[in-house]
Amino acid sequence: MTNVILLGPPGAGKGTQAKRLVQERGMTQLSTGDMLREARSSGSEMGLKVAAVMDAGGLVTDEIVIGLIREKLESGESAGYIFDGFPRTLAQADALGSLLAQMGQKLDAVIEMQVDDAVLVRRISGRYTCGSCGAVYHDETHPTKVAGTCDYCGSTNLVRRADDNEESLRYRLTEYYKKTSPLIGYYHATGDLRRVDALASVDAVAAAISAALEQG
Numbered sequence: 469m470t471n472v473i474l475l476g477p478p479g480a481g482k483g484t485q486a487k488r489l490v491q492e493r494g495m496t497q498l499s500t501g502d503m504l505r506e507a508r509s510s511g512s513e514m515g516l517k518v519a520a521v522m523d524a525g526g527l528v529t530d531e532i533v534i535g536l537i538r539e540k541l542e543s544g545e546s547a548g549y550i551f552d553g554f555p556r557t558l559a560q561a562d563a564l565g566s567l568l569a570q571m572g573q574k575l576d577a578v579i580e581m582q583v584d585d586a587v588l589v590r591r592i593s594g595r596y597t598c599g600s601c602g603a604v605y606h607d608e609t610h611p612t613k614v615a616g617t618c619d620y621c622g623s624t625n626l627v628r629r630a631d632d633n634e635e636s637l638r639y640r641l642t643e644y645y646k647k648t649s650p651l652i653g654y655y656h657a658t659g660d661l662r663r664v665d666a667l668a669s670v671d672a673v674a675a676a677i678s679a680a681l682e683q684g
Contacts, residue, residue, distance in 0.1 A: 470548030476581030477644040479592040480666040496546035500553040578655040581666035599625035
C-alpha cells in the first residue's frame with residue numbers, strides 16, 4: 469500500500485497528478501471536502517455529526533476529519549491513499565501520523581510540488597475554459613484557433629475564473645506559503661519530503677513523482 473501527501477500552491481497541478489496516481493496505481497484520492505459531503509449524505513453516526521456542525525455554520529474539527537480518514541483506511545479497498553487538503557497544520561500532521569501508526573501503515577512520501585511564483589502567475593492568469601465542454605486554453609501557450617470560439621465544440625461561451633488574476637493569485641500564494649511552510653519543515657525533519665519541479669510537463673512531473681515514491 470502506498471500513502472502520499474501532495475503539497476503545492478494553487479495551480480501547481482496537484483489535482484492533475486492525483487488523477488494520474490488514481491488511474492495508474494489504483495490509489496484513492498482523499499479530499500477533505502469530498503469526504504465531508506459524502507459523510508453528510510450517508511446518514512451514518514459520523515455523517516450526522518458532520519451535518520450538525522455544518523448546518524450550525526461551524527468548522528468541522530480535526531477529530532471528525534481524522535475519524536473520516538480512519539473509516540476510509542479501515543475499508544481496505546484501495547492500493548493506497550492520496551491525502552488532498554489534509555494535513556494543513558502541524559497538529560493535523562501529528563494526528564495523521566498517529567492514525568497511520570495505529571493502523572500499521574505509514575506515509576511513503578510527501579511530495580512538495582515546487583513552482584516559480586512568477587511563472588505560475590503567468591500560467592494561471594492567462595487560463596480560460598469553455599463553459600460548454602470544459603476545454604482548457606491559455607492566452608500565450610494554447611489560444612483558440614478562432615478567437616472567441618472553442619476548437620472542440622464551437623461554443624463562444626469562454627470563461628475565466630474570477631480569482632484567476634494576478635492580485636488574487638499572489639494573495640493565495642502568500643496564504644499557502646504562510647500555512648504550509650511549517651509542514652515542509654516538519655516532513656523534511658521526518659525524512660518523508662520529496663521535491664519535484666511542478667512547472668515541467670505533466671508527464672515529466674508524473675515521472676518525478678513516481679521516482680519519488682519508488683524511493684520509499
